[in-house]
Amino acid sequence: MKILTVSDINTGLELLGFAEKLSILIPQVKTEALVIGEYTEDQAKEYMVRGAERVYVVEEADIKDPETTATAIIETYNRTKPDIIAIRSIKNTKEAAARAAQQLGIGTISDIARIEMKNEKLTFIRIILSGKVTAYQEVITPAVVLIPPGKFEPPKPTEKAGQIIKIPIKTEKKIKTIKIEGKKKAAVKLEEAELIVSVGRGYRTKEDLQIAFQLAETIGAQIGCSRPIAADLRWLPEEHWVGLSGKKVRPRMYMATGISGQMQHIAGIMDAGIVVAINKDSNAPIFQYADYGVVGDIYKILPLLTKRLSEILK
Amino acid sequence: MTALLNPRKIYMLKLYSEAGVLLVSIIVLVKLAIDVSQLRIDSSTGKPYIEEAPLKISDIDRMAIEEAVRIKEKHGGRITSISALTWPPFTKRISEAEMPLREVLAMGIDEAILIADEKLLQADTKTTASVITAVIKKLGGADLIIAGEGTIDGFSGVVGARVAAGLNIPLITYARKVELKGNIIIAERDLEDYIEAVETTIPAVVTVTREINVPRLPTLLQIRMAIKKPLRKITLQEIEVEVEPKIKPFTIEGVKIRRKNIMIEGKTPEELTENLIKKLVDEGVIAPKR
Numbered sequence: 015m016k017i018l019t020v021s022d023i024n025t026g027l028e029l030l031g032f033a034e035k036l037s038i039l040i041p042q043v044k045t046e047a048l049v050i051g052e053y054t055e056d057q058a059k060e061y062m063v064r065g066a067e068r069v070y071v072v073e074e075a076d077i078k079d080p081e082t083t084a085t086a087i088i089e090t091y092n093r094t095k096p097d098i099i100a101i102r103s104i105k106n107t108k109e110a111a112a113r114a115a116q117q118l119g120i121g122t123i124s125d126i127a128r129i130e131m132k133n134e135k136l137t138f139i140r141i142i143l144s145g146k147v148t149a150y151q152e153v154i155t156p157a158v159v160l161i162p163p164g165k166f167e168p169p170k171p172t173e174k175a176g177q178i179i180k181i182p183i184k185t186e187k188k189i190k191t192i193k194i195e196g197k198k199k200a201a202v203k204l205e206e207a208e209l210i211v212s213v214g215r216g217y218r219t220k221e222d223l224q225i226a227f228q229l230a231e232t233i234g235a236q237i238g239c240s241r242p243i244a245a246d247l248r249w250l251p252e253e254h255w256v257g258l259s260g261k262k263v264r265p266r267m268y269m270a271t272g273i274s275g276q277m278q279h280i281a282g283i284m285d286a287g288i289v290v291a292i293n294k295d296s297n298a299p300i301f302q303y304a305d306y307g308v309v310g311d312i313y314k315i316l317p318l319l320t321k322r323l324s325e326i327l328k
Numbered sequence: 329m330t331a332l333l334n335p336r337k338i339y340m341l342k343l344y345s346e347a348g349v350l351l352v353s354i355i356v357l358v359k360l361a362i363d364v365s366q367l368r369i370d371s372s373t374g375k376p377y378i379e380e381a382p383l384k385i386s387d388i389d390r391m392a393i394e395e396a397v398r399i400k401e402k403h404g405g406r407i408t409s410i411s412a413l414t415w416p417p418f419t420k421r422i423s424e425a426e427m428p429l430r431e432v433l434a435m436g437i438d439e440a441i442l443i444a445d446e447k448l449l450q451a452d453t454k455t456t457a458s459v460i461t462a463v464i465k466k467l468g469g470a471d472l473i474i475a476g477e478g479t480i481d482g483f484s485g486v487v488g489a490r491v492a493a494g495l496n497i498p499l500i501t502y503a504r505k506v507e508l509k510g511n512i513i514i515a516e517r518d519l520e521d522y523i524e525a526v527e528t529t530i531p532a533v534v535t536v537t538r539e540i541n542v543p544r545l546p547t548l549l550q551i552r553m554a555i556k557k558p559l560r561k562i563t564l565q566e567i568e569v570e571v572e573p574k575i576k577p578f579t580i581e582g583v584k585i586r587r588k589n590i591m592i593e594g595k596t597p598e599e600l601t602e603n604l605i606k607k608l609v610d611e612g613v614i615a616p617k618r
Contacts, residue, residue, distance in 0.1 A: 112489035121574030
């Protein structure tokens with residue numbers, strides 16, 4: 015089986031990790047990499063020592079431009095005929111993958127959670143229906159697999175060498191970029207947080223979130239939130255949004271305060287260590303998905319927690 | 329539901345206003361999704377009862393519908409929705425589809441088309457997109473095709489882009505703002521780290537995010553009028569498409585969430601707080617300094 019990873023030069027090593035994982039499950043995996051955009055020879059060699067027998071390079075393409083990336087995928091596909099194309103699942107690359115797959119007439123599997131052998135068949139596993147259902151997808155190759163960023167670790171380096179092959183492309187651009195504007199970046203990297211205190215509709219005003227901020231500061235936690243707080247009320251920037259359309263987090267402890275626990279929110283905390291829920295409504299669904307539940311008023315419990323914990327941690 | 333499509337009537341005529349101005353023809357892709365909030369999962373076997381869960385308009389597709397209606401209100405034109413029935417059981421779903429599709433019509437869509445064919449059950453995204461592409465071609469195309477960025481049930485997020493590739497027309501994904509100026513469409517793409525303003529010419533496909541608008545609730549009058557609007561059901565034979573799936577239908581099981589589900593006891597907030605802290609210390613989440 016031949017795997018082709020598709021990425022820019024900075025983000026492809028984790029895809030080689032995916033290829034390495036496949037090579038453990040099935041025999042005779044041959045890995046090649048397609049690098050989109052600029053690169054240095056040293057960087058390309060890094061791909062070779064981590065498993066890529068060949069590194070195709072399309073310098074005219076840009077990973078942030080789905081049109082040129084799609085063309086690069088199609089050209090490289092036609093040249094090397096891989097069985098599986100692995101690409102990171104971020105918005106621009108997902109678009110590029112979808113465009114290329116439809117033109118090539120091949121399938122896509124979005125956002126895999128893991129891979130395993132099931133009944134001796136290579137199976138990709140996805141979580142669907144807002145986190146409620148696991149789908150086992152047997153793969154008919156060729157197929158494009160969209161891999162969530164950070165899912166796989168880069169393989170350990172070896173002594174292997176390989177070759178670099180440049181592929182020229184011609185893209186007929188239909189979309190014109192007029193302007194690019196950075197988003198205000200909060201200092202939070204919620205995906206990497208060890209502890210998270212998360213807030214929901216149980217707070218009456220934006221100012222009231224202070225009681226959660228104080229608790230978070232006391233224990234060194236980051237702040238998360240449910241959809242309404244980020245998307246509807248806009249009390250917090252999107253970086254804090256935890257859930258299916260927001261961030262998927264994996265802290266040691268996730269404390270949901272004033273969050274009712276819609277499935278879409280739960281989908282974001284599947285990999286959390288301990289889940290604590292504080293909500294005054296004893297029927298709130300969040301308690302079903304919590305390790306420790308406290309039925310109580312966040313306006314009373316949170317300040318008490320902050321006070322007691324600051325004494326304990328002093 | 330009304331009878332099958334009359335092939336002679338399939339081709340959409342170019343629309344002109346009384347003043348002879350070309351009006352916008354819009355197609356909205358609407359997924360009839362599983363209503364996840366009503367999906368029951370057997371707690372002992374973990375089996376999800378998909379076939380019992382009702383269908384609803386996929387959340388983000390409501391924004392797609394609303395955006396189409398707003399463009400029509402501004403520029404005039406006609407909106408057709410296309411849905412493909414992909415969840416089994418087939419017979420039950422066909423009759424069940426009528427209610428959400430009437431809701432689509434009540435929201436301001438002029439005509440709803442349902443592609444209902446057993447071969448489409450649990451179809452992969454390539455098949456779904458190919459069939460939708462074929463229907464759009466049969467309709468004579470459209471100026472603008474709008475879809476949600478993803479559906480709440482499958483959340484593959486690729487069908488809109490695949491349709492654009494199938495039609496070989498420009499594609500703008502993840503739009504949080506869309507503006508039509510003559511035959512130019514200008515949009516803001518909402519990406520992970522930045523906003524990209526782009527423009528292209530119509531005909532084009534645009535996929536939208538949740539943030540683009542707040543969909544209106546239909547008025548009673550609109551709901552009544554929706555009953556009279558055309559709702560057509562078509563089969564693959566009528567659009568002359570052969571289905572050749574590239575991904576096999578998946579097998580499923582309920583996600584097992586293993587949580588301890590321990591409720592902290594205490595009569596007062598103080599007691600509750602103390603008992604919770606004890607647990608956090610036991611779990612090693614909090615390490616007391618003394």
